[in-house]
Amino acid sequence: MDSTEKIKLLPKHLFALIKQYQQQTLGHAIKDWFYNYEWQIKPRQLQAIANNMQLPQQGKWLILADQGGIGEALAELLQQRGHKCILVYAGDSYQVDQTKSKEKYYLNPVNLGDFQSLFQQIVEPLKLPLHGAIDLWSLDAQLTPELTISALEAAQRLSCASVLHLLQTIVQRSWSVWPRLWVVTRAAVGVLDTDTLAVAQSSVWGLGKVIALEHPEIWGGMLDLPASGVMDEAATLLAEIEHPENEGLIAFRNQKRYVARLVPTIPPQPQKVLFRTDSTYLITGGLGDLGLWLARWMVEMGARHLILTGRRGASAQTQETLNQLKHKGADIKVAQADVSKMDDMARVFEQVQTSMPPLRGIFHAAGVLDDGILLRQNWERFTRVMAPKVQGAWNLHILSQNQQLDFFVCFSSFTALTGNLGQGNYAAANTFLDALVHYRHKSGLPASSINWGRWADTGMALTAQSQLEQMGVQGMPPEQALAILGYLLAAGVTQAAVAKVNWVLERETHKARQQQPLLERIWTNLPVTQVASQTSIQPPEILHQLQAAMPSQRREMLMAHIQNRIAKILGLNDSQLPSVEQGFLELGMDSLMSVELKNQLEKDLETALHASLLFNYSTITALVDYLTSQVLTLDFGTDPVKSEPDQDNSVTSGDSIISTTDATDLEEMSQMEIAELLAQKLANI
Structure with a gap:
């Protein structure tokens, strides 16, 4: 090869070197951004087992009982130990049924007033200390194969609405000793690879993580029973609630007790993902900052047919961005549609089927924020945040089941894994996304859930930027986040958490609270020098x-x-x-x-x-x-x-x-x- 030919090849070699350097630089910058859940076996401590011989003083327990009889069996065990139990069932309104030998109480889970009436008329007049409240209503939710939109909405009322209103009712009262609040589910979380999830019960786990942060004084924890009742479930629950350990996220599988931990994971290998030029890709929430970043990146990666949905049409500023993508050869369609409404999304799918290339990928990035601490929340605000994530994702799941998809990607949130002050509804909504993705994966359908941390200077993160920065949650440049998305898609990852977190600041945020076992693997691995230098910046x-x-x-x-x-x-x-x-x-x-x-x-x-x-x-x-x-x-x-x-x-x-x-x-x-x-x-x- 003569010198002239070598000179001609120089730009190509230079470009390759630049790309290699960029990949190495990006890899170093993001190496600590990846996390996932790990369920570890942790038997109850021997001391706690011994303490079961030392019964707490006689008291009362409020049990929101399921229709399957577990709440009633738990009440019998507590009564054998000298406690009084108030059994309450889900109903249409506050009622006292005195037609049988024992009084039965009914509450509407979405009516805060029903809970307040119960406490005023039944709980408080019984002059015994309230040791705890156990909410088992989630167990009455329909299983995933039988699920419909109406059944899914009913499940959210049974689980999240009842827990929200029970929490508010308890916290607004004066107690000499705080009662503990426990929530029981069945197969709501994926502990083992063989688990088949009851996705309708999953959202309340996100809510529970926020209760743990906002109200550690009353929080008992989440208890997840196995899909098939092969253990003495009432006795298992009794052991946890009567003498609790410092664990808030507990699941039982194959006669074993598991607890959740957030752990760092190894980043995926840098791989280039290419989108097909002869296929259509759907982006929900596609008209906001996040959706537009995603659309630009997908066009750069080869996509030529995109359909972007939003509840509102494209603004002039957004249309300008879309026009730029069209000038690059992309066919961009905008559909005004509410992802939480089946009719709207059915119309979008029909549009793709009749006038666009085959649908090969769905990116569910729609979402709503309506933040506020749980004491200031109400069910209307909850349902507004839940709708695009829960009903929206379910609509996409149903409509796409017979499509030959390469991707079904849910933009979830780091909040679903760790909780976040003021975001109980958002954590609940995103936890559903994670569960649905695992259910799809188990069913042989394409599915990925990315629990994103904060994207810098985009969309919803702008509204809480100051609070998140103070808590150690730092912004990820969108270009880097999108590069990571490409790596994850190429690797076929089912779920990954990606967040840029200063864990020293995060730990300081929770310093005055109870220990958070969920994060102990993160905190114990912090470099001592980093802790010393950063915690000394702002002494009290x-x-x-x-x-x-x-x-x-x-x-x-x-x-x-x-x-x-x-x-x-x-x-x-x-x-x-x-x-x-x-x-x-x-x-x-x-x-x-x-x-x-x-x-x-x-x-x-x-x-x-x-x-x-x-x-x-x-x-x-x-x-x-x-x-x-x-x-x-x-x-x-x-x-x-x-x-x-x-x-x-x-x-x-x-x-x-x-x-x-x-x-x-x-x-x-x-x-x-x-x-x-x-x-x-x-x-x-």
């Missing part, structure tokens, strides 16, 4: 300052500290300190900002604080009164002010900047549209 200076100050100075010092914290959260400058008498909602704080402030105060004061703290004490003055009189043990130089919770602390949906009635599908909006919407809402506060 205010606590040291309070300890060093004169007693008469401490109250004003704490007041000023909280004012500065709130000003920073609200984005105010140093000259705009908030009024100490103005309500937090009036100041412009939504529920997530309140959670952020509470988290900061937990770290500042090195103590656990109740999730409803800022709703019970809704001004800076009331909050300081409470902290100085009932939390901090320091001398504040005056007689402590007994601070009572604010009277107006009922469950409401009015704390969100974006309200239930006019909240927009954020995942289908561009950055500019989200900014405009937030500006409008903030202007109306």
